[in-house]
Amino acid sequence: MYSGGVSTAERLIESTRALLWERGYVGTSPKAILERAGAGQGSMYHHFKGKPDLALAAIRRTAEEMRATAEGVLGGPGTPYERIAAYLRRERDVLRGCPVGRLTMDPGVSASDELRAPVDETLDWLRGRIAGIVEEGQRQGEFAPGLDAAEVAAAVVATVQGGYVLARASGSPAAFDAGVRGLLALLAP
Template sequence: MATQDRLIESTQDLLWERGYVGTSPKAIQQRAGVGQGSMYHHFAGKPDLAAAALRRSAEQLRAVAEADLTAPGTAYERIAGYLGRERDVLRGCRIGRMAQDPDVVADPQLRAPVEDTFEWLRGRLAEVIAEGQAAGELAPAADPADTAAAVVAVVQGGYVLARAAGRAEPFDQAVRGALGLLAAHRTG
């Protein structure tokens, strides 16, 4: 793996584990196995590297979600696949955790990948819901944008509940509840 990629990957992991303030340049260098000169050769500083790491985390989240949402099946089945896929629930979402980091949300460069990812995810879920409505699979009564926002909120809130409890069951319960509500809008 190239030095630049090791730095980004190490920063991704450290941001997820420790948050922005807890991710020091020294910790990044140690995790990546590179010296200070290598880090500053590739990045202007910690904010630049953190922004690159957040963009990569966002790209990875989008790729996984897109795979779930374009899988074969009905709109309900694709959303159920997205909600039910394997996750490291107790670690939370790499992107969602950053939305709770005051240093990330205060910096427009760091906040942008977080904001853009959630906007994309809500939009993509709304498209799937609208497809289901157009195909007659889902009742037209549910607003696609509102329903998509609720699905994203269930996932992010489920992570918070699971982390607070120290176990995955609250996340799983939130997913089951969301699927039950979505199932009530199925027409077939």
């Protein structure tokens, strides 16, 4: 699975990221991490203090990746509405769910302030970034001045995260797509 040039610590982080997305924190055992990483039994404890420390590194990396992906779209070309629409319509593996959003429902993550922090920070950043775009659109006359930018941003994030849940429940991305179309219709200039 990994080439010889990838460090053991890197393999452990990437394996943990994948397992957290697939199984969550509670369902990810150190043994599964080591097997997926192709690492020896003492490797985790050589590079990390234990499963929580390794999970924190993996969650931080996933959160950073999500921010970079979102910023690539939200900071791209177009009007504020077009950038929000591009974010909502960007390519996603809808049936797998959001690797950050799914962690909010994991009891092992929600019970730990340290593990939950990068998740909260990322969702806060996303809401703030979208609110800034809405405010930009208000200044340009694209969005109604009476809109509450923070509430619109919360609705955008809720549409995406709720869309993942509805799509997974139905086994089809159609529910996600319907939520996106509905929100965009409400936001249309």
